[in-house]
Amino acid sequence: MMGYAAAEGDLEAGTEQRSRVSVEQKKSSTGWMWKVLGVLALLVLCVAGVRLFVWFWSERPEITRVHSEPPAAPRFTNPEEKTGSHSTLKQILRKAKAAIHLEGTYDEDGEHLELEWSDNVGQAFAQGGLRLDQNQISVPQTGLYFVYGQASFRVSCVDEAGATWRPATLSHRIWRLSDSIGTKVSLMSAVRSACQNVPEVGGKSGQGCYSAIYLGAVFQLNKGDRLWTETNQLSDLETDDGKTFFGAFAL
Structure with a gap:
């Protein structure tokens, strides 16, 4: 019975192929991770933008009004008025x-x-x-x-x-x-x-x-x-x- 001996070229090819598959898997995993992080970052920016927009239109007019109006003059009570x-x-x-x-x-x-x-x-x-x-x-x-x-x-x-x-x-x-x-x-x-x-x-x-x-x-x-x-x-x-x-x- 004749045995089969793997040639040196075949071993090198197999090793190279496995290395290529491992690198591609790592690249694919890293790519998906960055995509997920990018989506999360985009969502955070969207939420922050919405909150900033709401604050700008709801709170800012009140702040502007408070700072723009002159202080009320002191009112002195007239003793003839009702208490x-x-x-x-x-x-x-x-x-x-x-x-x-x-x-x-x-x-x-x-x-x-x-x-x-x-x-x-x-x-x-x-x-x-x-x-x-x-x-x-x-x-x-x-x-x-x-x-x-x-x-x-x-x-x-x-x-x-x-x-x-x-x-x-x-x-x-x-x-x-x-x-x-x-x-x-x-x-x-x-x-x-x-x-x-x-x-x-x-x-x-x-x-x-x-x-x-x-x-x-x-x-x-x-x-x-x-x-x-x-x-x-x-x-x-x-x-x-x-x-x-x-x-x-x-x-």
């Missing part, structure tokens, strides 16, 4: 189940020398069981209530001769009477000095100082409790709409 607290309270009260908001009046020539409250003038109203009774607020149910009040004053700071400052102390207080306590107690009070740091007025009478005392806090009240106010300097009270008020609402 911000009054407007905010009115919005809250309209949503409360039980609420009362009273407007104050005072008549120097009237029969009663006290601040009179009304629930049917201006912005005043009563709902949900809270009611005005004998110039006091009557509480219908036990619970948490926000109680508030404001007294506004315009005090003359000179005497009748127009030469001497007339110092005045203003006070405003809210009282509570409860059967569970058995006596009246002061819920809130404040005292303020008027005619402080008032500029010279040249001796002219009638010059005044505007001041307001605001009170407000949350209290646990009982059914049947009664609330009322006590205020001094009644002749100097400002009772225009929204300046002197008293109320409460359930929480």
Whole structure:
């Protein structure tokens, strides 16, 4: 039996062929890898471009507007205007189940020398069981209530001769009477000095100082409790709409 011996040329050819196949496989694998990386890079660029486009059209106008508009001039509150607290309270009260908001009046020539409250003038109203009774607020149910009040004053700071400052102390207080306590107690009070740091007025009478005392806090009240106010300097009270008020609402 004759054996077959591979010639030296055949061995070299086989080795070269295998080497060529291996190189081609490596090139093919590397090519696919670069194609995949290229596609991923293209997707990332597309996403980044879309996000940049969206930001440009949605955020940029706001930024431009903020930087292009001049700063707003400072607004000084006019004491004759309604207070911000009054407007905010009115919005809250309209949503409360039980609420009362009273407007104050005072008549120097009237029969009663006290601040009179009304629930049917201006912005005043009563709902949900809270009611005005004998110039006091009557509480219908036990619970948490926000109680508030404001007294506004315009005090003359000179005497009748127009030469001497007339110092005045203003006070405003809210009282509570409860059967569970058995006596009246002061819920809130404040005292303020008027005619402080008032500029010279040249001796002219009638010059005044505007001041307001605001009170407000949350209290646990009982059914049947009664609330009322006590205020001094009644002749100097400002009772225009929204300046002197008293109320409460359930929480």
